[in-house]
Amino acid sequence: MLKKVDPMETHTLSVLVDNEPGVLARVVGLFSGRGYNIESLTVTETEQASHVSRITLVTTGTPQVIDQISAQLDRLVPVHSVVDLTVSGNGVERELALIKVAGKGDHRVESLRLAEAFRAQIVDATTESFVFELTGRTNKIDQFITLMGPLGLVEVSRTGIAAIARGPAGMVL
Amino acid sequence: MSDGLTGAEVVMRALKDQGVEHIFGYPGGAVLPIYDAIFQQNAIQHVLVRHEQGAVHAAEGYARSTGKVGTVLVTSGPGATNAVTGLTDAMMDSIPIVCITGQVPTHLIGNDAFQECDTVGITRPCTKHNYLVRDPDDLARVLHEAYYVASNGRPGPVVVDIPKDVQFALAKYTGPSNVAHKTYKPRLKPDQASVRQAVDIIANAKQPILYTGGGVINSGPGASKLLREFAKMTGYPVTSTLMGLGAFPASDGQFLGMLGMHGTYEANLAMYNCDVMVCIGARFDDRITGNTELFSPNSTKIHIDIDASSINKNIQVDIPIIGDVAHVLEDMIRVWKARQPEIDAKALKSWWGQVDGWRGRKCLNYEPRKDIIMPQYAIQRLYELTKDKDTYITTEVGQHQMWAAQYFGFEDPNRWMTSGGLGTMGYGLPAALGVQVAHPDSLVIDIAGEASVQMTMQEMSSAMQYRLPIKIFILNNEYMGMVRQWQELLHGRRYSESYSAALPDFVKMADAFGCTGIRCSDPDKLDDAILEMINTDGPVLFDCLVAKDANCFPMIPSGKGHHEMILGDEPTNLDEAISEEGKVLV
Ligand SMILES: Cc1ncc(C[n+]2csc(CCOP(=O)(O)OP(=O)(O)O)c2C)c(N)n1
Ligand SMILES: [Mg+2]
Numbered sequence: 001m002l003k004k005v006d007p008m009e010t011h012t013l014s015v016l017v018d019n020e021p022g023v024l025a026r027v028v029g030l031f032s033g034r035g036y037n038i039e040s041l042t043v044t045e046t047e048q049a050s051h052v053s054r055i056t057l058v059t060t061g062t063p064q065v066i067d068q069i070s071a072q073l074d075r076l077v078p079v080h081s082v083v084d085l086t087v088s089g090n091g092v093e094r095e096l097a098l099i100k101v102a103g104k105g106d107h108r109v110e111s112l113r114l115a116e117a118f119r120a121q122i123v124d125a126t127t128e129s130f131v132f133e134l135t136g137r138t139n140k141i142d143q144f145i146t147l148m149g150p151l152g153l154v155e156v157s158r159t160g161i162a163a164i165a166r167g168p169a170g171m172v173l
Numbered sequence: 174m175s176d177g178l179t180g181a182e183v184v185m186r187a188l189k190d191q192g193v194e195h196i197f198g199y200p201g202g203a204v205l206p207i208y209d210a211i212f213q214q215n216a217i218q219h220v221l222v223r224h225e226q227g228a229v230h231a232a233e234g235y236a237r238s239t240g241k242v243g244t245v246l247v248t249s250g251p252g253a254t255n256a257v258t259g260l261t262d263a264m265m266d267s268i269p270i271v272c273i274t275g276q277v278p279t280h281l282i283g284n285d286a287f288q289e290c291d292t293v294g295i296t297r298p299c300t301k302h303n304y305l306v307r308d309p310d311d312l313a314r315v316l317h318e319a320y321y322v323a324s325n326g327r328p329g330p331v332v333v334d335i336p337k338d339v340q341f342a343l344a345k346y347t348g349p350s351n352v353a354h355k356t357y358k359p360r361l362k363p364d365q366a367s368v369r370q371a372v373d374i375i376a377n378a379k380q381p382i383l384y385t386g387g388g389v390i391n392s393g394p395g396a397s398k399l400l401r402e403f404a405k406m407t408g409y410p411v412t413s414t415l416m417g418l419g420a421f422p423a424s425d426g427q428f429l430g431m432l433g434m435h436g437t438y439e440a441n442l443a444m445y446n447c448d449v450m451v452c453i454g455a456r457f458d459d460r461i462t463g464n465t466e467l468f469s470p471n472s473t474k475i476h477i478d479i480d481a482s483s484i485n486k487n488i489q490v491d492i493p494i495i496g497d498v499a500h501v502l503e504d505m506i507r508v509w510k511a512r513q514p515e516i517d518a519k520a521l522k523s524w525w526g527q528v529d530g531w532r533g534r535k536c537l538n539y540e541p542r543k544d545i546i547m548p549q550y551a552i553q554r555l556y557e558l559t560k561d562k563d564t565y566i567t568t569e570v571g572q573h574q575m576w577a578a579q580y581f582g583f584e585d586p587n588r589w590m591t592s593g594g595l596g597t598m599g600y601g602l603p604a605a606l607g608v609q610v611a612h613p614d615s616l617v618i619d620i621a622g623e624a625s626v627q628m629t630m631q632e633m634s635s636a637m638q639y640r641l642p643i644k645i646f647i648l649n650n651e652y653m654g655m656v657r658q659w660q661e662l663l664h665g666r667r668y669s670e671s672y673s674a675a676l677p678d679f680v681k682m683a684d685a686f687g688c689t690g691i692r693c694s695d696p697d698k699l700d701d702a703i704l705e706m707i708n709t710d711g712p713v714l715f716d717c718l719v720a721k722d723a724n725c726f727p728m729i730p731s732g733k734g735h736h737e738m739i740l741g742d743e744p745t746n747l748d749e750a751i752s753e754e755g756k757v758l759v
Contacts, residue, residue: 018356021305022293033298064485071482077302077322077357 006062010039011086012093012163013070015055016171018078019045026076027055036061036069040095040138042160052080052173056163080173085163093163097141102129103152111151118144129154180309180340181206184273187316189216190349193244195235195610196220197228201248202288203275206340220610220639223631225252227603229259229330230629233268234607237590238565240393242323243607245272250288253334254295258597260330261299265594266416267391269328271319272300278338279307292334301329307336309344317349326359327480328391359479363496368504371451371475371492375505376514378449380524381409384432384461387416387593388454388478390586392498397421397586399502400453406509408521410528412440414455415578416593423582429528430537433461434729435575438536438738441727443528444469445735452476454498457487458594459758467734477501536727536740537579546696548573548648548719552580552620555646558703563615565608567591569601569625572654572725577620579725599628602645606632609641616644616707623649623716624673633686636712644706644713647679650721658724663751679716686712694718731758 017023024043031038040058045051059069066084074082085091099120101111108128115122115132118140124131129152134144138161145156165171178186184207188196196219200208211219222228225247232243247256253274263270277286293305302322304315312335319331375381383404389396397420404411404427411421412432421428430437432444444450450472455461457476462468465487474490476483477498484493494501539549552573566581567590568574574591583589590608592600601619609617619626626647636643656671683690689709693702699717706713726741732755739750 022297022303025294026297029297064489068482068486071484075327075480075482080356 006064008060009063009066009086010058010060011066011084012091012161013057013059013073014083014085014163014165014171015057015073016080016173017053017055017076018080019051019053020078023053023078024055026078027057027073030072030076031059034072036065040160042162050173056161058161081171083165083171085165088165090166091163092166093137093161094135095138095141095159095161096133096135097145097156097158098123099132099134099145099148099156100129100154101132101148101152102154104128107151111148114144114147114151120144178344178346179206179210180312180335180342180344181210183309183312183344183346184316184335184340185210185214185217186346187313188244191317191320192241193217196244196246197222197231197235197607198246199225199228199248199252201252201275203249203277203337204246204252204273204340206337207246207273207275207335219246220606220635222603222606222635224629225255226258226599227606227629227632227635229256229263229270229272230597230600230603231607231610231632232270232272233259233263233266233600234567234590234604235611236268236270236607237390237604238587238608239611240587242269242271242320245270247272248275248288249277249292250290253290253292257295257299258595260296260332262592262595262597262600263330264299264301266592267328267387268330269323270330271316271323272330272332274332274334275340276305276334276336279336280338282336292332296332299330300332301327303332303334305334305336306339309339309342312339312344313347317347318354320349321354322357326357360495361479361497361500363477363494363501363504365504367492367494368501369508371494372505372508372512372514374449374473374475374492375407375451376509376512376516378409379517379520380446380448380527381407381451382443382447382449383409383411383451383453384414384444384455385411385417385420385453386414386455388498389417389420392454392479394586396454396499396502399499399506403502403506403509406506407516410443410525412436412443414458414461414593415591417455418578418589419583419586422584424584429532431578434463435579435725435727436729437579438534438727438740439528439531441729441735441738442531446527447472450474452478452490453502454478456483459487462487463729463737464732464734467736469735534740536738539723539741542720543696546694546699546717546719548576548650548723549580550696551648551699551717551719552576554699555618555620555703556581558700559616559618559707562707563612564588565590565605565612565615565617567601567604567608567617567619569619569621570596570598570655571622571625572650572658572723573620573622573648575655575725576648581620598622598625602626602629602643603632605643605645606635606641609636609643610639613641617642618644618646621645621647622654623647623651623676623679624653627677630682633683633688633712633714637687640711642709642711642713644715646706646715647717648719649676649679649716650719650723651676652721654723655725661724662730663756679714683714686714688712688714690714690716692716692718731755
């Protein structure tokens with residue numbers, strides 16, 4: 001019997017797909033059609049020769065729903081394989097963000113000081129603004145953005161999460 | 174690179190190499206080159222329907238009664254959108270279909286050209302897979318792949334959208350290959366440890382039940398044979414979903430009838446009270462489970478399915494076995510034979526005693542009437558008068574469909590074609606057309622309702638064109654009976670828009686189509702009328718006037734469990750039968 005009180009969990013899934021037209025629409029349509037959540041989604045061709053793309057998906061749901069999501073993804077025809085990195089417990093996750101901050105005086109100095117502490121790069125600067133590039137785990141980026149808030153945060157662009165398993169083994173096609 | 178073939182010719186060649194003998198279709202601007210190629214060959218017969226929905230249903234009937242892939246050909250835009258209901262129906266019931274759609278030429282795609290629609294976008298959620306072929310040299314490969322995908326693993330519909338310029342262009346032809354598909358490799362052979370564990374649990378059961386579904390049919394006739402063998406080895410009771418009827422013979426003493434919302438008392442109570450449930454090629458659909466919180470609370474559940482996403486979707490199971498039903502049953506039988514397990518004969522005897530007690534309740538009994546034909550009686554007579562013939566049954570959707578499932582006995586697989594998952598009114602008549610195309614000498618009957626049959630009635634014209642002697646047996650209760658029944662139970666008998674007003678005269682309609690019309694309203698004359706229908710050479714529209722207010726029982730009201738069935742002959746306070754929470758369910 002399904003328990004109604006199952007806790008919600010957040011999982012990161014790696015999905016290898018054939019990079020054919022419509023494959024992303026298929027994946028996204030699966031989530032919207034079945035009422036699953038997408039918190040983050042990244043996709044790019046990773047093996048040009050064989051036209052394979054890697055989709056990294058972060059989703060939330062009960063363990064039963066997460067299993068369903070994996071199984072539903074796996075049965076899509078262009079999907080090679082699905083790995084739940086959260087279940088296997090050894091994923092490395094990174095995200096990149098570009099953060100624009102505008103300001104003068106103390107605010108400008110303080111933003112620069114914090115950027116250094118977070119190891120952010122400056123990729124654009126004017127006399128009244130910076131664009132910082134920051135790579136790291138999602139919560140690190142969240143934290144940096146929060147700190148920039150009162151210091152003249154203008155806008156943010158984030159890539160979403162890319163993830164990969166630790167160790168020598170790769171995902172099988 | 175080409176072999177001097179046009180895209181359209183490649184289509185015909187690929188279909189021929191796939192063993193296609195019949196196409197159900199309807200022409201239009203964007204498929205004219207393919208129609209031209211059809212004109213210039215004789216290997217494949219095209220069956221012209223009257224509406225593209227009918228083409229898909231006909232292909233479904235063809236597929237389900239033969240085990241082969243059904244093939245459909247429609248034009249772009251409205252041709253494709255008209256096919257969507259059929260595709261969704263095939264998706265829900267796992268029917269292998271390849272549907273070729275014409276598309277505007279590639280340079281016009283995205284321009285809102287005449288009769289353009291985003292066919293792959295529209296059909297993405299209602300197909301197992303779909304393709305838009307932009308490169309003529311991909312066409313042959315994609316078509317072969319489409320047949321592979323449609324028929325392997327859990328079957329389903331596949332759309333191949335072909336722009337008109339691709340149909341005209343010279344294209345490379347490659348034959349079907351044995352090379353495994355790049356990504357789609359469904360698992361057929363089960364994990365052996367799970368099989369052994371399942372056999373252990375099954376052998377130790379005290380109150381077992383085999384719950385079988387459409388997956389047994391889809392796995393091929395061999396799977397039905399193995400199911401029978403396994404059932405005989407164990408001696409356990411067997412029930413079936415709507416989609417699985419015929420996999421196990423209805424006349425067998427071990428068969429408890431259909432389960433679920435309109436299932437039998439004995440089947441549902443056996444499900445509720447069992448200690449071991451073996452689900453074979455079924456999916457714990459909501460028509461089957463009723464309230465999932467109350468579903469078979471004390472059983473260990475084994476689930477055999479080729480589709481891993483069916484496992485734990487609705488009901489948490491203990492032993493999932495992923496594989497093709499025939500393969501899994503074969504392995505289970507082998508393990509069983511090797512072990513020669515000692516089953517608990519005493520427990521089993523007492524379980525059968527309990528089951529027979531429920532059977533004794535005779536839940537399908539109804540009040541017979543002399544003055545009017547009871548719909549159940551009509552099905553019973555139809556069954557008695559056709560059971561010794563080579564008969565195939567299709568249905569529409571509604572009460573008549575459930576009565577057909579309850580009162581018509583199916584002894585073999587592939588003899589019963591019904592729209593289970595989508596519940597599509599209008600399925601039965603075109604499906605009968607497709608069945609008759611595949612089995613020209615068999616008796617093919619659509620058990621219909623007067624409302625449903627009007628949805629695809631125009632296909633009688635196709636039946637006439639191809640001399641397909643389908644028999645449309647209409648249980649005419651002058652109501653959308655199933656809607657009326659729900660309004661009686663849930664909406665204070667306010668029969669909002671469920672009366673079939675302004676009904677056509679079906680006998681005159683038969684006349685207009687040029688086929689035979691028969692009407693019967695007298696129970697004493699019913700047998701003769703049915704015999705007349707059977708003995709008529711061509712298509713028949715049979716208007717069987719039945720009691721207008723009959724309800725379909727047993728019924729598990731929405732939101733209730735298997736143990737809370739309403740029976741036909743029990744005084745029930747219908748207004749209280751369904752809870753407030755149950756009312757929101759369908
Ligand atoms: C295309 C479609 N529209 C609406 C419904 C909802 N529906 C289910 S049964 C039914 C009534 C069917 O009436 P009829 O064909 O006369 O069969 P009966 O129930 O009277 O035997 C309706 C409207 C449906 N299943 N399919
Ligand atoms: Mg009716």
